[in-house]
Every structure is written in C-alpha cells, then in structure tokens.
Amino acid sequence: MMNQIIKESATEETLSVEIFNPKEIMSTADEGKEQQGRSDHWQVRTQEQPYAFLPDHVLTPDEVAIENRYGKRIDLVELTDKPKNRSLFINENPEVGSNPNRNKQHGFFFTADNCIGCHACESACSEKNDNPAHLAFRSVGYVEGGSYPDYKRMNISMACNHCDDPVCLKGCPTRAYTKHAEYGAVLQDPETCFGCGYCTWVCPYNAPQLDPVKGRVSKCNMCVDRLEVGLKPACVSACVGNALDFGVIENTPENRQQCKTSIPGFPDPDITHPNIRFQQVKDLPDEMTRTDGMPVKYHKDKQGNYKPVIDQKAGVRKSWNFARLNSRENPLVLFTLFAQAALGSFAIPFIGALFGMEAFTRFVDSALFLPLTIIALLMTSFALLMSVTHLGKPMRFYRGFNNLRYSPMAREGFGLAMFSAGCGLTALFSLPSNAWVVDFAQHLLGLDLIYLSQGLPLKSIVTGTGLFTLISGAAGLFYMNKCYQIKARPFWNHIQTATAFVGNSLSLGALVSGVIVLGTLLAMDIAIEKAMLVFASLFTLGLVIEALGLIIHNHDLNRSDNEGGAAHYVQCTTFGKTYLLRNSLLTLNIIAAITLLSLQLSGFNSTTLLLPWLALALLNCVTALIGRALFYILVIPTTMPGAFFWKNKSFEEHARDTGLADNPATGVAPLAH
C-alpha cells in the first residue's frame, strides 16, 4: 500500500516543500484515509510513516523461512487445526485483523548497537497500556565496561519474547496464558490471574509483571491491536535510536546484517527459545558490568559469547542481616515447612503400621490416631492457607488447579489438597473406632456411631484412605520440589531443593508424630524402644539428607558462574554469618543426634533420652526455619540487567526503607504483603 501511495503522489502536483513533504509519503487525497483497507482495531495516525508499518502483502516463501532456527514452524496455522481467519476478539471486537501475515510467529528485533537508553519505548508502552509508574511491560537496563575514555555502555530494551516454549504459560496454575496462532503472541489475562507470581519466577526475562498494588500479573500484549491493522507495536514505532524493530521471526530487517539470539546480559536462549533476534556488531570490552545491585557481571568466553560471572559487589565480609530473613516470602516459608511436617507426621506412623511394626499398629488402632490425622490435616490446611495469603487475589484460590496439564504448581496444590482430603477421610472413618468420640457422640449428640458404621469395613477403609493420603502427599511433595526446579533460578534448580524438602519432611515429621505416638505408647504403657528407634533414625536421616544436599549445593555453586553462583556469593557474604549459623546448627544437630542414637543403641534407657531428643528436634525447627528463609531470600533469577534506579532491586529496597517509595512518582510500590 505504501509503495502505491508513493507512486500516486509522484504524479500529483504538490506544494514545493523542499525538505520534507508529508505529501510525498501520502497525498492530500489520502489524508484521513489511512484506515482504508485496514481493520478497525486501532486508529492509524494521519499521514502515518513507513517506519510504523508492517509489510502489507503476504510474505512470499522467499521472504520468510519455513522453520525457525530451533526447528519450529513459523506458520502457526500449520501447527494447529484451527482455521486461518479467526478473530482475536480484542476487547470483544469480532472483526478479523487485516494483517496478511497474522498467522506467522512474530518477534522483536533489537539492534543493541543503536540503543541510546532514551526510555521512549518504555514510555510509549506504559502510556498505551495505562501502566502506573511502578509497573512496566518493557524496561531498559544496561551493561557497561572498559575504562575512561575507552568506555562502552550497551543499553538493553526488553519486554516479552513470546517464546516458542512459553514457560510462563506452562507454569501458570490458573491457565491465564494463551499462546495464540495469531502472531504467536503469548497473552495473559489479568482477570484470570490470582497473583501467585509463579510465572514471574519461571520467566528468564522478567517479562510478566506482578503488580503488588493490584495483586495480579500483567504483561506485554505485543500490541496485537496495532498488529491487526498492520502497525508495529507502540514501543517499536516510538524508538528514536532505530534500535527496536518487529516482524516475522528470523527475518533480518533492512539495513541490518546480523540476526543472532543473544547479547551480553541476555539469559541463555535455550531455556525458552525466545522470539527475539539481535544485532550487536560493535566490539565490547571483555567484561561488562551491571549497575544494579545484582552481583553478576558478564565475561567474554573463547567463542566470543558473554557468560555471567559473579561480581563481588558486596566485598567478602560476612554479615548477619538476620532481620532481612523476615521477608514477603514468609508465607511460603511457613507453607512449605508446615506441609512437609504434615506429610512426615502422617506418613511415618502410617507406614510403620503398614509394615506391621507392633508399636505403630497399636498406635494406629489407638484413640490417638484420630488426633494425629486431624493435626496433619490442620497443619496442611494452615500451610495451604499460608500459600493462599501469598496470592495477590486470595479469593481466587480455587483457580489454582486449572492447569494440571502443565503446571507443577497446580499439581503441587492439588496433591496437597488431596492429602488434606485424605487426612479428613481417614479421620472420618477413624471416628467409629475411637472410643472417646463414640462416647462423646452417644452422650452429647445422641448419635450411635457404631450403629451408623455397622457393616462398613472400617479398618480396610482407613487403610485405603490412608494409602490415598500417602500417595497424594508424596505427589504433592514431588511437585513442590518440581516447582522450584526452574532453569531461570539456578540457585533452586538443584538437588538440594529436593533433599531439603525430603529431609525436613522426615525431621519435622518425626518430631510431630514422635511426640504423639510416643506419648500415646507411654500412656498405654507399651514399650517405646523400637518406635523411638524408628523416630530417632528417621529424624537423623532427615538431617543427614538435608546436610548432604547442602554440601553438594555448596560444592556446585562454588564452581558456578551463573546467577546460582551469585546467589551463593550473597549467601556467603551478606548472609554469611547467618548461613554459618544454620550450617553449624545443622552439624551440631547431626552430631547430637548420632550421639543420642548411639546411646540408645548401646542400651541407654530410652525414656531418659526423650527429653534430649525433644530439645534437639525443637532446635531443628529453628535450623529449618532459618534454612528455608535463606532459600527464598537468596535466589537470583536470570533477569535482564537493570538501570541505576529503575529495575534495581537495591534501590527499590533503599526507597522502601527510607520512605522515598511513599511518593508514587518514585516508581517503587510499597509491598502489599
């Protein structure tokens, strides 16, 4: 269409404006007709310029590849069985977009050599999307290197990369995300989102934005309304450095020579196969640093690629920073610890009974098995409640199971919910066998539970529901671990997460169930030695598993140069003393446990050892609490480099601490939780 207009105007008598005649681009007759032949999703500006338009013809096979470099088809209709001309129903508008290439995977093209860091893309985006100051779908950060005057800064403008493998979509428990066959856009519906923020954990580029004020996530929508009329996204159209462009993926724009998948500061594209391509031909210093607080810089390897390495920004001094353990992730600390404790508490005696160990079978048959299941139920319920309070929109908690197909978080939640249900059922069917409850029901409610449950194979049912509980709990624990095995968070993406979770299930579970079971046995005057040996061994095993994981974690991360290594560096410096305290406590616990265990095995009176064991198990709660708080506070995601104020976690923290954040124009939202 543009070519046609230029041709037309050439034949027209135009005013003799020498420098720039808008009419050379669009004749007067066409003024006001910019919308002609285009759908109505977006109003095209009067005399819109060529830089804003996408090609308005169907790209020929010469102009577009069949597959992208990862082997994925670029024509997305061919990947689905859906018809071509489906409406996107943007704002319920049924009109089908007029863009002839709407079914091809599109992506941004960023010429890093050209970006001047002028914020035009960011503000055009925020303006169009009505985003408040503390939230942005596109952000510009930078890396810098060299020494004066041989100094280079490279600005990086980054939004969503609408990945081939959208980990956000897969991770989202509510199914708020859709990857559309139109443009390959990965769009998210804030109205579905319940604000768990899991997508912000898994995305390596920090594209989904959790708004602490509104309590929900929103993100770059690729300006599909503009795309539908054949215009490039607002950020691209606004770029004044000629750095940002947009088009069908793998197409190198005119005037550009390179089309690569990474630049210094950009996370490993293998994680998600992002739909962004770069040109960066100007030589940069071997080492590029970040101005934000992240202890990461980038070093050029032999292949010329820049890899993250640790930047010892905080020096090597070890500090406590104990107060900072108290963070907005507190609910998750409690959620995981209580859930794990509940699993262990139920599993240990129940499995013991399944194996036919006398002390445990007698306990399961006793009146106190019911309270144990109820305690396990209460602990899981409390844990789930904690996880719900962590949501931006807690009242939408029920949406947490919408994406069982992909989301480990949905499965984790589902597993734990089933575990709770299992505990509940086990408790329910234990009621008629519980003398106290039967008595209580009879006298106060006039209910004859024994009569009501006559003919029911109660024992088998309880075993059945117990098994169900056990399996659900195990699945919950498995997916709880899976939730944290995230490539974008190398500090978590390690076996240590699993060992900590399993270890704590054992050690905390042994404490809770040990107190109840041994208490019961003592009251029933049953010998506790064997049972106590089981609890003591499992407790010790839990500690050892946790410790082994930590040793491997420490070993691996000490040799790691990525964000995991950086997180470990923070662990060893900013939280160095706290980390040491936790490790010392754990070591002490293990030594004490082994000592007690040896004493027990050497025939020491078990009853006299009960108190030391109890003290030790309680001390372990403190150890576990510190450990879990560290786990959350330390993680460093593979995000894009920030700027000095904007997208700088250290400045945000400073602004919140000092009260600068109280002014909304500072762009740092006070934390809601």
Add this chain to the structure above:
Amino acid sequence: MLFGRKNRKPISIPNKKVKEWHYTTCNYCSTGCSIEIGLNEEKKIVTTRGHAGADVNRGKLCIKGLLEHELFDSVGRGTEPLMRDQHFEEFKETSWQQALDTSAEKIKAIQQQYGRDAFAIVSSGQLLTEEFYTLGKLARGCIGTNQYDGNTTLCMASAVSGYKRSFGSDGPPGCYDDFEHTHCLMAFGSNLPEQHPIIYWRLKEALEKRKFPLIVVDPRVTMLAQFADIHLPITPGTDCVLINSMMHVIINEELQDQAYIDAHTQGFDDIKALVQEYNPKSAQHVCGIDEDTIRSVARLYAKAPAAMSIWTMGINQSTHGSDGVANINNLNLITGNIGKKGGTSLSITGQCNAMGTREWSSCSGLPGYRYLENPEDRQDIADFWGIDAEFFPKKRGLQQTDIFSAIETGEIKGMWLVATNPMTSMPNTGRIRKILEKLDFLIVQDVYSDVETNQYSHVYFPASVWSEKEGCHTNTERRVNLISKIMPCYANSKPDLWIFNEMAKRFDNGRQIHFPENAEDVFDEMKHLSRGKNAYGEKRTLDISGMSYEKIVKARGIQWPYSQEMDGSLQGEPRLYTDGKFQTANGRANLIPVNFYNNNEQPCQDYPFWLNSGRVVEHFHTRTRTGKIGNCNKFSPTPYMEMNPDAAKALGVKHQSYVRLTSRRGDSVVMVQLTQRVPRNMVFVPFHYHDCVNRLTLGLLDPYSRQPAFKQCSVRIEVLDNAQQVEAAQLNVERREF
C-alpha cells in the same frame, strides 16, 4: 492457540476511546515536535501522540512528549492567586483583581521611590511568542524598566551573543535537514540522545542512509560520544584552544576556503595571526587532545565538501561561552560552511521557546531583533505602539544574572518572575536565597504554586499551561509552530497573555498602547513588525509576515524567513545567509580572534574534582513538571552523581551510597553511581534537582553574554559513615517534595 484452553481467554487492551485529535506543539525542549492531543467523548484528555505528517518529528516523540498529557492536572498546580505581606507569612487566597491591583501599586511605589529601574522583570523561554511580545510591550512600553531579561541567560545567551558578534544578528543559520547533506558533523558539548532525542533521531536517520564522520567533543563519554567516529575527551573549558589549534592546522596547511573568506568575511588576518600561538604541539597540553588527533580532525573538517557544527550547553555555559560560539562560527566561516546545505553553525537550543523570547520578547532590546542602542529601532517601535520614543532606555539594561547581583547590592527592590525557578536553576543557590529574601516585593507567576522560588514571593499568579492557551513557539531551526488551545484553564489559572494584558491596564501607557486580547491579533502585530529592512538596509531575516495560524497548522510549522511574497508555498527558508550576506554594516561576517585565558576554578588539593552538570532525558529543567509524572520521574527520582570507580576506590566511596559534596560555595548530598563514563578527576550531577548541584556551582559570568559557567568548578567528595548514610537518606527524602 498452541497451548492453553480450547476457549481462548478474552483479550482486553486499554482503549483510550479518543473522539477528537487536536494539533499542538510540544512544550518542553526546542526541538519543536508536533503533537496531537486526544480527547475522549467527555472532552477529557486521554493521550498524546506525535504528528506523523510533521517535518520536525515525523511522528516520533521522546519520553516527555509521550507522557505530556499527564501534566495538566498534576499535583502542585496553582489554583487561585495568592498574597501575603511578608514572605515568611502564610499565603492567603485572593482575587485576580486584588492581586493585580496590589502588584501594580507596589511596582509603581518601588519605581517612584527608587527609580524606574529598581523593579526587575525576569521571564523565561517557556511562554508563547505572543506572550513574550506582550510582556516586552508591558515591560518596555508601560512599566518602563530596563532591568528586564529572560532565564535564557542561563542557557542560550552565549549562542545569541556569539551569533550577533559573528553574523550581526541572532538566529541559527541551519536546520535539521543539514544532517542529510553534511559530510562531517562536529558536536561540541551537545548530547543529543539525552537532551534532544528527536533531533538525534533525525541525525541517526541521516547516518543510516549515508554514513558520514561524527566527531564529538565532550569530557564525558555520553552515548553520542560513544557512537562517534572520533571522540575528543576535552579538558573542561578549553574548547577555544581546540578550535584555535584546528584553525592553526587548517590555515597553515591552506585548507581554508579562501574564496569564501575573501567574499563574505572580514578579520581573517587577525585570526591567522592569532592562531599561530595555538600550535597543536603546545595546545594539546591545554585542551587535553593530542596533537595528531587535532590535526586529523582539522583536516577531516576542512576537507569535507560540507561540514557542520552543533553545540549546546558544553559551549554556552562557560566563561568563554560567547567566544566559543564565535570561534565555532570562525571555523565554519573559514571553511566556507555557512548558509549551505550540510554546512552550518547550528546552536541546539534549550527551552521550547527560547527562540521566541530571543526574537520577540524585547529582553535584549526591542521586538524583532531590534536594538535599543539604535535610534531608528526605538522610533519604529515607539511609533507602532503609539508612545514617546524617549520612554525607552538608549542602552540595554542588566541581564538576569546581573539583575540578581543588583538585588544583592540593593539597587533593585522588586521583581516579577515569570515561569522560571531561580531557586533551583541559578548557580550558588545559597546566595540566591539571600538575594530573594532581600526583595521588598516579589511576584511569582508560574503554572505550579509549589515551584521552589514561591517561598520568597509576596504575590503568586497561577498561570495556565501549554494547550490551555494559544500561541506560537519557534524551534531551534527557526520553525514557528502553533500551540492550540484545547483544554480549559486549570482552576482559576489564567493564560500569561491575559495576565500581562490585565497588568497593562493598570499603567498609564498601557491605556494608550493597544493590547489585543486574541493571540492571533498579537501575532499580526509581530508579522507587521517583521517586514521590511533592518538598520543596515538589509532585508530582515526574522520575517514572519507571510504566516498565519492556519498556514502554520497546515504546514505543521513554517521556518522564517517567510515573507508575504512566499505566500504560494508553505515552505520558509530552511537556511540563513545562503547568499553570503550578513546582518552587519557592510554585509560581511566578522571573524573574531578568540584568545584563551583561564579564569575557571580549577581542581586543586582542597577541591580535587571537576564538577560537571547536565540534563537527563526524562526530566525537564527544575522538575516542576516531570518530577510529578511518575513514568518520567521513576528513571531518576533522586539526585545522583556519576563518579569514576577508580577514584571512588581510592576514597572508599561505594556504589549507591550517599556522599557529601562540598565546594567553596556550599554542600550537597547525592547518591553515587560509579561509572567509567567520567574521568578520574570529574564528577557529573544532573542539574534538575532542588537543593542539589547548584548549591555548589560557581557560575562565573561570560563577559559578553553574562551566562554563568555552570560546568566548570571544583568540589571535594566526603565519604559518609554508616550512621551518616541514614541521615543522608533522610535528608534526600526531605528535599524531594517532587
């Protein structure tokens, strides 16, 4: 869909529901971008967008323009006129009638007691041209004070002065289109990507079409310096030495355009003699650029078929500001690079309408580049306004910086500040505080009642802003463009034109002179005054007589000169002096020998760092507007200082900690940003923040332009311990009302 559920999630994208688009021009910098304002059905402003058909910006806007619609109802806007007897008392709301009456009486009383010149008026580069012209009429024709100037003395005075000394008249001779034709561009102390992003884009577009060498002179490695083919990290304040030694090379190697020099200039022999003292061998030790580079750059510039220079505050804000401009003009005159495509001396102006105030405000003389010193010009204007020519002073009075000194010495007793905030923008603000406290009577007329200077005023006039009024701007390339009235005036604020007209009614001459109510009627007066010939019998360059608001909007801005004869086209003259005729007595341009002397405060043992200041893209001037727009402000919400990491290591200064800067004037607390962008002996602090860098600056005045040297003084850095860090943070919060 490829993943997700069968029934796709609804897609909702904010829709501004614009019902009408209105044409206007941006109100921030001097680039002069055309903007369309979008109103919804309820006539509420919902968005701004660049006008794609405008030559200047071709649809692009910078961050400030993109968010400009948010400024109309931002916090701190003045709603009602305010009054008080003493500056330490509480303000009381009053009526316009009362505020204007009291002000007029006070002005008259001061003038009666201490003389006409005991009352000063300082305006701005922010008003509309019609308002400047009207204020000039009021100040020169009615109030009759000679102490009348604009805050352009802080930014453009050196360019004006340099242009006048070289070419006989103000007015940048080039245009943005020169980027498309030049073969070498040299930028002196100009950081386009940060200061003028849209001009940068025009340059980038030209460079992508056709590569040409870019030379950047800047002590800091700005993005432009980084993108330059040759970056000259000059020692602050020594541009004249660099240019002189370049001319040494050019003249001694006979690379100059002798034909042009002979035909259109005078004073070449003086230049030739002077530059012999600036051999690159010795000059390199002063300006910090090695002799080989000086030679190479000089040859590159002289041999280019067309070469152009641009500059901004790096030149203007120094003790050699006017000389620096004259010297850039020298360089371009001897290489024949004036008035031709791609060959020019293009000053990149600061404020949106700095040009408007230069042309029409009468600050430096009389409207339309007329001089008070010229009897015919005085008569001309007196006749046109209908007053006695003797009412005018015969010589220009004090400039803004000297007005403040005259308050200090007690000569000036009262002042009217229009759209300027000297409490943040003047050098050595500690001194400015004392000066403002001394005033018997101060009127502050501003869009914002929380503008810091208002704490010393007796009367506050709430002014309307941007598209709440109608009138013109002139941009850096002499393009006159229209601000349309689209919005109702905020609360009880009034357009500046209305305020001036009302004030005029309260003076004797004001009842004789015609003060049109309508902006376009004022424009017609200016058109009339722009016709004809100047004092030397040459055609006026500043000719807008062919323009009308309708034509301006149709053309999205018209460059002057645009005379009535050019009526057929909507195109003004893109360049001045294409015929080699200048606005001097003999029509020749002056080659002015510029001798370097060093009167800057230098880094020393006590104050070992150069202090450099400048702009960031997200803020405008003293942040009265951008500091309240979160999506601008968030990119630099508090003051900071760029410091070299090696220097920081030696002092024990940490990244993102606070330090105390001290100079011989005062102190300031800033947050440290370590970067190799600055040399070891220099720090850079943005100037936008209240109670920050200008507590430290010296601001020695240029002998010609009286512009302060904001960019050359020295400071010491004091490290703060942990307890002091907390106090510094507290202080930082307290000083940031916006």
